Amino acid sequence: MxxxxxxxxxxxxxxxxxxxxxxxxxxxxxxxxxxxxxxxxxxxxxxxxxxxxxxxxxxxxxxxxxxxxxxxxxxFKPHELSPFETDQYDFLLEEVEKLPQQDALLLELFYFQGFTIREIAELLSYSVSKVKVSLHRSRQKLKQALKQKGYDDGNI
Structure with a gap:
């Protein structure tokens, strides 16, 4: 056989x-x-x-x-603007784009595209727990990068 x-x-x-x-x-x-x-x-x-x-x-x-x-x-069709697609959040998008590709992808899918954690897991062929942990780490990296630029939780 x-x-x-x-x-x-x-x-x-x-x-x-x-x-x-x-x-x-x-x-x-x-x-x-x-x-x-x-x-x-x-x-x-x-x-x-x-x-x-x-x-x-x-x-x-x-x-x-x-x-x-x-x-x-x-x-891939035109859609309404998300709240993050305004000039007010350009600095945030710039910092996300500076992160490693995998971190930027997770943040983009979750916050900017509106996918759920389960949908991201299916899309990337990850387990739900891996997406949760990776997303948490990506947030921490973004938070650290924003702190270095002078932003903190209160003024974003």
Missing amino acids: IDFAKDVIAYLMASGVPKEQAEDVVQDIFVKLLEMPVAIPGEKIRAFLYRSAIRRYIDKYRRDKRYMEILRQEF
Whole structure:
């Protein structure tokens, strides 16, 4: 079975599928094979795997393509100004942009884009607790940077 899996992965990669996606597709196909209520004869397994793998990849490709279209329509459209998109908060945005990329991203998603912690976790493939801890650390770094510039909790 491992040889079959390697062959199907190689076949998908030769067809232009990235290695990680090919491995995911083959894993899905083997799970499907194990869950089938009837056994496939040994001489037909290879054909089943190849046929199922290419169909599964096409379905995955279409689903991902549709998902990206939905994201573009939903998130890349003109929207109302958030309270932070005024001149009054330019100094804050400048300080956020000076932070390390990961810290700036978390603060941007949470405060400026309005994502919840759970949504950020799903978006970045993190656990909820990792997002909470990282967001707390990012806030602390921003607070420290603002203090160095002469701002404190009372005058922001």
